[in-house]
Amino acid sequence: METKMGQARTRGMVAAAAAAIALALTGAPLAAQSPAQDALKLTINDGYGSPAALRFDWPALRIGTGQYEDGPTGLTVFRFDRRVFAAVDVRGGGPGTVNTEYLKIGYPFPELDAVVFSGGSWYGLEAVTAVNTALKDEGYRGGNWDNIGLTVGSIIYDFGGRRLNEIYPDKRLAQAALKAATPGVFPRGAYGAGRSAISGSIFGCNAHSGQGGAFRQTGELKIAAFTVVNALGIVTDRDGRAVACYPDTTWLEGLKTQHILAGAPASGKPGWQGQPMDASSSMAEGPASGEKKNTTISLIVVNQKMEPSELQRLAIQVHTSMARGIQPFQTEFDGDVLYAVSTAEYTPPEDKRIASIDIGTMASEVMWDAILSAVPPQPAAASETPDRHPADKATLRRLTGRYTFSALAELELTVDQDKLFGKATGARKVFGIPKEAPVELLRTEAGDFVVPGRYPTVLRFDDRGGVIVNPGRWQQTGRKRGN
Template identity: 30%
Template sequence: MAQTAPPSAIGGAITAVPGIKVGHFTEARRPTGCTVILTEEGATAGVDVRGAAPGTRETDLLNPANLVEKVHAILLSGGSAFGLEAATGVVRWLEERGIGYPAGPARVPIVPAAILFDLTVGDHRIRPDAAAGYAACEAARAEAPAEGSVGAGTGATVGKLFGMARAMKGGIGTASLKVGAITVGAIVAVNAVGDVIDPATGTVVAGARDAEGRRPVGATAAVLRGELPAAMQAGMATTIGVVATDAALTKAQCQRLAGAAHDGLARSIDPIHTMSDGDTVFALSTGKAGLPGNMMALGAIVPHVMAAAVLRAVRAARGIEPSPPGVSELG
């Protein structure tokens, strides 16, 4: 069951997993937005938070020891903590359709969420709100979603270890892989302090550039040579994403799957899980394959799929207009 193709050769989208839809809202007034991953029939979920500056909603609910078994959507948003408001719009959209956890006379939609920091790009007073989350749901489809500078990846940047003037554009990417009867997919908004690395070659695909802005320098290599990072406020970055499978998993297994997805981030982003990142990955199991998940196999596959989504995010990204001083798109 091993996947021998490098992450750069993995295509597809998280919507290849039956039971998953994705919708973007891209803010026209400044580079920001949000992305919703809909599971209208409900999906078992887990989460793993590894960054030191996370911004999240309803992650405690996903603890295997806690009550609710299924979620109805996951929201990824720009706008820092303000962007969590977009989840309210997702809840409203689901409630209008009678989707949610039975609670007395109501059905309460369960919508965990995570945000990334993009407030330094454009007017920080403009950020995803409830209307943005609702619009993302309206746009959700089972077809492969757009990638790059859309949705939660609109204002994303990478390679910020030496300041925004030497950064490059990040974005949102997705990938999937079918092994036997099981499908695994990932979607990720890449807004990292670190560089994006092709794990097959070790090459910096997008990241901190030299002082002249001509080429990536390799952030970690520069630190090892003695170049000190810029002073950064905690929470100035963050990579957030979702992995999903149609295998039937428990909440505890989903939590482990989210942890395995972080291995994919560690292979493709360097450095990762810093004090200025709030890196968070959710895992979803729709169970549509009707088969139990082999956690050994899934743990081997998921990092490849997540790393592929990271590479696709920056390769599809486009420059910001007007761009912050020095921020460059890939290529």
């Protein structure tokens, strides 16, 4: 039998080998790549008091959200007070799900306990199984074959250019959100699983997005729709207008989504002026540049009892209808998933039963409302020629140095001829600050520094030797080396 000293030696050798491999592969130590998740600051049910939060009367459905502010990234948990009927419709080229295959069998009895939406790409799937184990740990479910908990869930991709780190929602965050689940309120916008979502990347819109919700009651029938819009396509209203987009400076005023679609693929390239271009043009060389990891994950809930076949058609009909509000939808770079749930609380007599086709039609409109409500207010990008408010030399000297955001992202600030310049020196650029060459940072009247361009890049310095990029709901904090 191995001694304790031998075991400790073995563990040390394994840890040293892992660190050496990490350093060889990435140039960064293992600890820098994998931050201690249990040390991260979490917020639970953020935004529940916001005027934009959806409020509705449905005690059988409780919702909890959790966020890691250092991401920022988060998750959303939907918990039912009884087992419910469920179906699923999975589309797009890159879905990430747990337990969806079981829902496709269509058993004629309720089994589902909870649905989880999470950021963190496939790493965030840990949140789904964590909620299920929490149901057992709290004694709500057990080990008997007829009392096994069933939680399903899906993830969105919120890494890459959306933020400068790879923090992901985990077991700790998921179980805290489940414990805090509350009926009758759902925060809309940049909360929960939608905290770092974006939309419209296919055309370079790169608009901030989030999670949306809507509710409708007709007589005794209740319909609720929830969605996290991290779509490649553009969120579009019922008049055909793009709800949120950072347009290229060459775009004409008043363009609708249909005009942008008609101009594809040229409309996804810099310099497009609002007119379709000849297919032979050098501007028409495939999809838009940038990230192509996107997903819209959705949940539709009704209280009327529905047969498994009806619930499946509801999922398909509502999911198909979402192509009106997100254009284009369900592309090869989207991992779209929709869950349809019947709580079966309401079983009307046959003469008062609302037909499933009518429920599908109403639910499709409620879901469009949910999509539109997912879009938060957009930060303004700096103009090409902002007013200059030069900083004094002492201030500029104080700001120079290297700022670290994570093992992946670092920013170097230098001064040249009384002007401040920034250059990304890590593995990736820092939003509008490139790696190739320094770019001038222009000081605003408020004392911030900005990079003019299509997308917001704002730098705000604090008194503790740090810099906040894009202050607000999506901010990233870097610490100056040596502080």
